[in-house]
Amino acid sequence: MSTHGNEVMAQPMAMVRDRTFLDVLGDDKYYKWVLLIPLLLVLLLFMLYPLFYCLWYSFHEFGMVKAATFLGLENYRDVLRDEEFWFALKRTGIVLVVSIGAELIIGMTVAVIFNREFKGQNPIRGLILLPLLMAPLAVSMMWNFFLQYDFGIVNLIFGLVGIPKVSWFAPGVGLYTIAAISIWQWTPFSIFVLLAGLKSLPRDSFEAARVDGATPWYTFRRLTLPNLAPLIMIIVLLRTMWLIRLFDPLYGTTRGGADSELLDWMIYRNTFVYFDIGIGSTLAIISLFMTVVVCAVLFRQLMKALAVTSA
Amino acid sequence: MKRSNRFAHVLSVFAIGCLLSLGAIGTATADWLEVPTEKFKLADIPEIKNKRPIHIALFGGTKQFDIEIPKFIKKFEDKTGIKVTHEKMIMTSIYPKMNVELMSGSGAYDLIVMETSTTCEWAPYLWDVRELAAKFEPDGVAGLERDLAGHDPALLRTTQDRDGKLRGIPYWNYEQVLYHRLDCFEDPIEKANFKKKYGYDLRVPVTRKQLYDTAEFFTRKAGEKLKGEVLKKDLYGVALMAGRFEINDEISSMIWGAGGHWATIVRDENGKAIEFVITKRDKRIQKEAIEHYVSLLKFASPGCLTGFWDFCCAQFVEGLAIMMPNLYLVVEDWTWQVEKKVPGAKKGMALCVGRQGYIGDFAECVAKASKNPEASYWFMKYLGGYEAQKQLMEGGFPGVRRDIMGNPMYQNDPKWKKPIGDRAYINSLALQVQNNYVGDYIHFNSSAMGKIYEMQIIELHNAAIKKYTPEECVKVITKKTMKLQKKFGQLPIREEK
Numbered sequence: 019m020s021t022h023g024n025e026v027m028a029q030p031m032a033m034v035r036d037r038t039f040l041d042v043l044g045d046d047k048y049y050k051w052v053l054l055i056p057l058l059l060v061l062l063l064f065m066l067y068p069l070f071y072c073l074w075y076s077f078h079e080f081g082m083v084k085a086a087t088f089l090g091l092e093n094y095r096d097v098l099r100d101e102e103f104w105f106a107l108k109r110t111g112i113v114l115v116v117s118i119g120a121e122l123i124i125g126m127t128v129a130v131i132f133n134r135e136f137k138g139q140n141p142i143r144g145l146i147l148l149p150l151l152m153a154p155l156a157v158s159m160m161w162n163f164f165l166q167y168d169f170g171i172v173n174l175i176f177g178l179v180g181i182p183k184v185s186w187f188a189p190g191v192g193l194y195t196i197a198a199i200s201i202w203q204w205t206p207f208s209i210f211v212l213l214a215g216l217k218s219l220p221r222d223s224f225e226a227a228r229v230d231g232a233t234p235w236y237t238f239r240r241l242t243l244p245n246l247a248p249l250i251m252i253i254v255l256l257r258t259m260w261l262i263r264l265f266d267p268l269y270g271t272t273r274g275g276a277d278s279e280l281l282d283w284m285i286y287r288n289t290f291v292y293f294d295i296g297i298g299s300t301l302a303i304i305s306l307f308m309t310v311v312v313c314a315v316l317f318r319q320l321m322k323a324l325a326v327t328s329a
Numbered sequence: 330m331k332r333s334n335r336f337a338h339v340l341s342v343f344a345i346g347c348l349l350s351l352g353a354i355g356t357a358t359a360d361w362l363e364v365p366t367e368k369f370k371l372a373d374i375p376e377i378k379n380k381r382p383i384h385i386a387l388f389g390g391t392k393q394f395d396i397e398i399p400k401f402i403k404k405f406e407d408k409t410g411i412k413v414t415h416e417k418m419i420m421t422s423i424y425p426k427m428n429v430e431l432m433s434g435s436g437a438y439d440l441i442v443m444e445t446s447t448t449c450e451w452a453p454y455l456w457d458v459r460e461l462a463a464k465f466e467p468d469g470v471a472g473l474e475r476d477l478a479g480h481d482p483a484l485l486r487t488t489q490d491r492d493g494k495l496r497g498i499p500y501w502n503y504e505q506v507l508y509h510r511l512d513c514f515e516d517p518i519e520k521a522n523f524k525k526k527y528g529y530d531l532r533v534p535v536t537r538k539q540l541y542d543t544a545e546f547f548t549r550k551a552g553e554k555l556k557g558e559v560l561k562k563d564l565y566g567v568a569l570m571a572g573r574f575e576i577n578d579e580i581s582s583m584i585w586g587a588g589g590h591w592a593t594i595v596r597d598e599n600g601k602a603i604e605f606v607i608t609k610r611d612k613r614i615q616k617e618a619i620e621h622y623v624s625l626l627k628f629a630s631p632g633c634l635t636g637f638w639d640f641c642c643a644q645f646v647e648g649l650a651i652m653m654p655n656l657y658l659v660v661e662d663w664t665w666q667v668e669k670k671v672p673g674a675k676k677g678m679a680l681c682v683g684r685q686g687y688i689g690d691f692a693e694c695v696a697k698a699s700k701n702p703e704a705s706y707w708f709m710k711y712l713g714g715y716e717a718q719k720q721l722m723e724g725g726f727p728g729v730r731r732d733i734m735g736n737p738m739y740q741n742d743p744k745w746k747k748p749i750g751d752r753a754y755i756n757s758l759a760l761q762v763q764n765n766y767v768g769d770y771i772h773f774n775s776s777a778m779g780k781i782y783e784m785q786i787i788e789l790h791n792a793a794i795k796k797y798t799p800e801e802c803v804k805v806i807t808k809k810t811m812k813l814q815k816k817f818g819q820l821p822i823r824e825e826k
Contacts, residue, residue, distance in 0.1 A: 079816075081816060081817050082428075082429075082432045083432075083776075083817055166632060166640070167630055167631055167632030167635075168630050168632050168640075168643075168644060168647075168649060169643060169647075183631075185631040185632065185634070187634070187635040188631060188634055188635075188794075189634075189794045189795075189796070192635070271635070272572070272573065272635055273421075273572070273573045273574060274573060274787070275572055275573025275574075275634075275635060275787075275790045275794070276573075276634060276635055276790075276794055277794065277796065287783075287787075290425040290429075291424070291425060291780070291783045292780045292783065292784070292813070293425075293428060293780065293817075294780075294816070
């Protein structure tokens with residue numbers, strides 16, 4: 019009996035023992051982790067480790083010469099008291115608002131135009147895409163030549179039509195020129211995202227509006243825009259993240275001069291020019307924090323917009 | 330007999346007089362005579378035992394240089410059988426990239442390229458060149474010294490640390506000089522007009538007032554006349570590098586030329602540097618120099634506010650600017666084009682106002698982390714050696730060696746006079762002047778100079794765009810110099826209140 023009983027008990031145990039590692043991996047419960055673990059390891063190694071390392075340095079004084087010294091929150095206090103930081107932040111905000119605003123307005127206008135059939139539409143759409151395909155640093159250097167005060171093609175054309183030359187990178191102007199370079203390169207992104215949205219809009223609602231005698235402007239305001247809201251939010255979200263890190267247009271032009279230093283350039287300057295790793299890390303953490311906060315707000319708006327359109 | 334004695338006496342006095350005169354001339358121009366030094370060439374490189382490939386960093390500034398250097402690399406490879414790979418870097422990436430690699434001890438570069446204001450900062454990570462010579466030269470250090478005797482001593486000083494250890498060998502010098510349109514200074518109409526307006530003769534400026542007056546005088550609008558001819562475009566008296574790049578080199582030159590410093594070095598009785606003091610006098614001279622610079626911007630194109638050396642040079646070559654008061658000798662080869670592009674133009678060169686144009690050079694240095702210091706040493710010596718430098722100089726670059734600059738052939742042979750002789754003359758003259766001062770500049774004594782240099786660029790540019798007054802700018806620079814020196818430097822620093 020007892021032997022029999024042992025045999026009965028032994029059977030499920032043997033079944034458990036027989037389960038191979040591959041069986042476990044194949045289990046639905048674990049399979050998702052099998053797929054996720056490589057990615058999580060990569061994230062851990064290349065994102066979280068540097069992030070925490072950066073956070074650690076932000077509490078230290080470190081110039082690569084002597085060992086790091088713990089400072090507590092001193093770097094944060096120094097950065098927040100530094101007027102250059104606030105100027106850089108303000109300039110970054112201006113570039114962000116100007117660029118996103120212009121890209122959305124131009125992008126929407128061109129997308130609406132492109133939404134209609136016209137002769138030569140494919141080559142023109144292809145050409146519009148070109149700035150996006152260029153290396154951002156090459157773009158900034160190209161515009162630096164085009165906008166050069168004495169020899170740049172833009173001022174030469176101005177001269178031919180009797181417009182006085184413009185000092186495009188002068189203080190007070192340079193910041194907007196940098197925003198314009200970014201707008202030039204990234205507007206095609208908005209155009210094509212919005213164009214894809216326009217193409218996928220439900221035709222019946224527009225047909226109904228047309229039958230009801232709605233004006234194009236009314237249709238645009240009440241139908242097109244609300245339907246495109248999630249895409250607009252995606253553009254705003256992505257461009258916000260990219261613009262907070264705007265660097266290349268400065269590298270090829272003012273190098274932060276003429277009152278155009280942005281937050282990312284300030285981080286670069288402190289970290290890789292002064293090699294003040296503590297201050298540089300502090301700035302990077304503050305920049306990251308702001309990006310996360312802004313993007314969280316925008317993400318919530320995106321979710322709301324999606325909820326409205328899907329309803 | 331008596332008569333012949335008298336004749337002999339007169340003759341001997343005359344002969345002694347002649348000898349003394351020649352001696353005096355010889356003393357005055359001693360640096361012009363070819364220095365009898367070892368003319369180191371590729372064939373002199375001995376068998377190198379360590380055959381590991383080497384990787385080197387080079388300054389990739391100009392097309393011509395980019396063409397010439399790979400030729401030397403190829404010759405070196407053919408001679409030694411050692412593979413040499415190289416990277417060209419632009420000025421702005423040299424400091425951050427080299428700094429990271431050196432400090433981390435990565436050994437990514439066997440030979441690094443150094444802009445010499447970072448010599449003291451990087452000294453702990455670089456081999457002492459004489460130590461390498463003792464290891465690898467068949468004659469030991471004497472073999473190196475024979476070659477170094479032909480180098481310019483002022484430039485060699487820039488590659489020494491505070492303890493006098495040589496950390497690299499210069500291969501590209503960029504002393505600053507004053508470029509000008511000689512034809513405009515020689516024109517009778519311009520001379521007469523200038524005299525009438527300012528009450529003294531028009532000449533290539535040697536004082537700040539003259540520079541200011543001359544810059545003002547030549548600044549004209551399109552439609553006005555220059556040398557009796559109507560101008561089609563606006564003309565500027567000066568071209569300045571006021572962008573956020575190398576503005577500090579121009580202003581350093583102005584400060585040094587007025588007898589000031591960014592910080593004065595205090596030495597002990599043995600001549601060893603013990604601290605830096607930013608004296609009241611230094612601050613006054615700095616303020617005056619910045620004021621002078623900002624005042625000159627009135628006579629420069631608005632494009633100067635974001636302009637670098639290439640912009641200035643383009644302006645000069647296109648006939649849009651009359652003077653470049655402080656520009657590198659390395660662009661001399663380009664400036665000649667003004668004579669082709671502007672009818673009747675004649676290019677001139679002179680020492681900068683104050684005679685102390687910015688001095689510095691690019692040097693190749695052997696990293697302590699190098700896995701083949703032997704081959705690295707020989708390549709460094711070859712690139713700065715007589716044979717390679719002669720080819721570079723004849724290819725249009727300012728030399729780093731007195732034994733080439735002083736070669737009489739370049740002065741006496743009309744074939745060489747214009748393409749090389751004039752450049753060699755002004756280069757040698759400028760370096761001779763700087764040789765008296767270069768050891769006292771903070772640039773070649775502070776271990777924080779790489780950072781201070783960049784900070785100066787930012788703050789001086791802020792003064793140029795009138796974000797600060799010159800006085801405020803001096804205060805900011807003083808405060809930040811103190812902070813950076815205390816944080817990254819080795820010598821103490823204080824401000825004289």
